[in-house]
Amino acid sequence: MNKVTLETPKATSLIDIPINLDWLHIAELMLASRALDTIEEQELVPAKLVFNQFSARGHDFAQIILGSLLTHPHDAATGYYRSRPFVMSLGIDLDDVVASPMATAGGYSDGRDIGVVCNYPNPNRTGAMLFPMCGGVGAQYSPIAGWAQSIVYHRDQLKDSHYNGAIAVSMGGDSSMSTSGFWAALNISTTHNLPHLFYIEDNGYGISVPQTEQTPGGDQVANLKAYKNLHIIEGDGTDPEQTPALIKEAVNYVRSAKGACLLRLKVPRLCGHTFQDTQTYKSPEFIADEMARDPLPKLQAFMLQQKLITAAAWQALETASVNKIQASVARAKARQQPEPGKLTRFVYAEQGQTQLRGGLAADNHRFPAQSSTPNPTGARLNMLTAIRKTLDYELETNPKVIVFGEDVGPKGGVHGATLGLHEKFGRHRVFDTSLSEEGIIGRSVGMALSGLMPVPEIQFRKYAEPAAEQLTDTGIMRWRTNNQFAAPMVVRIPGGFARRGDPWHSMSDEVEWAHKVGWQLAMPSNAEDAVGLLRFALRDNNPTIFFEHRFLLDHSWARRPYPGDEFVIPFGQAKRLTCGDKLTVVCWGAMVERCESAAKQLDIGIEVIDLRTLQPWDKEAVLSSVDKTARCLIVHEDNKTAGFGAEIAATLSEELFFSLDAPIQRLTMPDIPSPHNIHLLENALPSEQRIAQAMQNLIAV
Template structure:
């Protein structure tokens, strides 16, 4: 047997091993305190141990030193947070649901974030597996954009890191992020912690052969690193190599480190699904023991190590006591920050990270008064011209989606924009709605204004997780982060129907916390609403109705480059006395056609915005007309008309001379056959019948 001593990698001499040992012992003491005392006492209600994962995370954190580095982590990443400066008191207080910290008691305590005001940023974590990947991709692309397009040299060598377990490599988010990173050559490091189990499911069920690194060696344009996450020397060397590979702009990289999960998935998990011999083997493979063997006695004595351990336990006792003494979060503020807010002095209560507001970005002047040109344009041209002006005047605007580049969009709304502004600002994406929206979120975090296109409303379904998470960012981080993005989304019936391209379903987004939803019925409103959305500090769904894109009804003169429509302000299409008709989108045309054929005087209100909706305008009208008909294309059960009806029943009941009526699609998809489609859509004839019965009541 050879007794030749293995040469140490150069990085070993640069590591502060005392700091690392103390931090690892501190993380372990934190888990001990929670598992042995705080959880049994019900001071902590959700607990996810990091035991076994600490070594690699702390080594990784020591490498994240650039001011524009970011980590997109997950619920087992507290050691990384500690290595990046999370205070012990905040780390203990958050799982207790106490005030302060990174969510002020709003989110599960291990779901962290860290605004990068004095160092790297930790992007808001999420509780769902795999959703951390595509926002990290957006941040990486943001680094490239700031460096190349905005010529900000301070972004040189910055990187994005995304952490996940071996279970997460089976998710859509992982594969979407991997595709984008490798095809776009982004500065991102995938850090995969493999403890062999996704809760109780073995890794072989997540990826063939159980090792994602082996499966990716054949991938183009990504460097793979694979090793033992319990070996201090090997882990330190591989992490250093992988980080520098990405920093040197050689391309994306993935590091796969094996390690034991020394406790259950969460406190309640007793690991009964594991063979006893495996549990014993994992305990013998504790990276803390490996670290001690490496450091003692060569670098520190047993007494030193014991002192580190005693101090760590004492620090955790003190931090725990201080955290327990914190007050509960102020329940009177729980409803705050679903949307951006203003302070008492009228100034914006700006988030710390995300969107244009933190940089004090200023926009060109705006006006609610249109300056119409002579020629009428359709909605497609209205969208194109608005995007063009905002791209020209705001270098932080990016427009992207499937086929928006050279083709100009499947509806031609982005025609010519890539030629004019280049493919870093107007570009095509891979066919992944998860990737489109998740990437948008990361780009917004990096201080940009992404305008993403989902080709049809139905195609947004795979992006539901990212859309929902985007809307709740401001609330769940207590206004520390926000991701103001615009998602352009055509939908609704057109020359024919079908269950895939003709879906409306705007009520889904009305129920998604934190989202603004606007639905223009004409070209003028399309300009004003899109410009308002692109300058808003909230995420916005801009719904483009397919039947209106080139419709004669929707054509209006271009209202000028400064025209805006305030989000949440309805438009009175015509005034009357007999009844109020509330509608939006393509139904505006049907309603106006119906009323024009009748001897009836009606207030016709085009909501324009579904969230927020103009309650005051509707209430004032109904209090004058005493009757109300709500017409929308979405299905009836729990459609948005039901919300309007409920508000009117509560706040205008004494003014009503007839029941509130709704005319909607039945609870079925839109049929393809034109005759079948017309049989179920709200049409002018059906609206006439409803008006007649309502007025005669």
């Protein structure tokens, strides 16, 4: 008796769509959300049991309607810090919703993340999945665009009819439309006509900044009306009759595979940005107008008018909601604190502990045979050809591998690593993207969460910086969701000096990725290692940065015979190039050839170790060698200060201090960008001669 069919109001120009909603359930959710906000503000925040409190009063009604319509098993959504009523409408456990802001054990992060930063894996596919929310404004947009693209890929390329009608929804406030993430996602989804619903809650403010400071004229949606392939719907987000009709129209539009839709609903923010925000930047008249637009009294009046509930039953429902939340708060207070002994778990994938959502492992994907023993055949290949050949084989044998980036399609990449792959595998598997690194990595997140293996390319190392937020959020995803989500991918990044250097195309700075939580980092020095490391990364359950050194791509020393389609090199296994007992030299990337050549030329007992991967790095191999030689020289291209050599030196000092016969030495680039003039570059880089001299000096100490 609590369901009612509404006709679209005649005052609007909306499509006439019947709407069946369980109004009693909607009221229950809304009252529970309000009760939780009140109890947090009046009890839990003052008691310092909750530290980050974001009320959704005013936003709540429309959010709950939207969540009630996301019933497809392959629907997915991204929210933000004010999306809690929406999350509740998806079916998340109420006790977890209450307890997570209190940072107790369990919940959706086990105390690792801010409580309002929710996630909902919904592993039984009973409706929409909620991506792990991000703390950064606008970071939610491009990942869900990747999910929208994956819907089309699963449906059309993998021929999975279960994806028919699925949609991707991104939630955001009006001010989030100013971010690069919003524009990246808008370009992705409109260019490809993807099933993406941009759901915008317009309360007129970004914290304290009004819309007039965000966009010309103070109306971003009006400025988007000329945007191609974007259907725009807008209206009131507080009216019990109009709001459901608007939301239903938008959802139906996207489900019908017509393309992207932006739904902007005007809603009041009946609170400060956070509980601590006094809103002194709003006039009393403005606040009074907001209060008059509160959707809760409107909902109550509507349900009474439609005879969906009596006044007494409404009062009983309010009381029951408060009691329900208070009981949940009591249970939350009784929960244990997170166990400190588990604090470092799930930075990386653990054997037998596969994440609930994301990556090939979560879908039990099976790979062809592999071996750590090379089976070299044919002529020596340069590293560029070896990378291309490996990508070719993995694309051929795994339909879930997708390669993309700027110029990787018909052009074959600015370095030629993907030459011919677009023609062979088609535009849905090897394709170009817009010039947006934020969008390239962001869409990779959504693809990975859908069970694909994205292989995005960042054209040069320096250009990864616009994607820094997405890269960071990807790396910490497994840890901050307590292994509920992970987004394995392989990000190919060429970098380092080539025939010339410069500050823009020749940056190395690999230490940043070694420091990024959750990322693996491979830096092959030759074609054989490139094959083994890349194949391992493409089959692994962790996100990986695969650094392709520009100087080595066609360098004669780096050429090797192709080691076979089964060859893999597990990460964290260094390679010893020369043996000796007088000095250990640790190096990687383009410095390996120079160190090996200098050691062979001197022939005085020098052991050269190529780390091959920096995260993880083979600490045991280095410690064993230095324990034998009692001396260590570390050579790398990156700047000296806080370069990865400092990590190795610190480890040796901590664990082998009394075994050392000489100070640990580092030979690196000075703390400058890569210079363009060839003579300046040669002077900045560790040359073979300088390496040889450093070896001799250290042995002589």
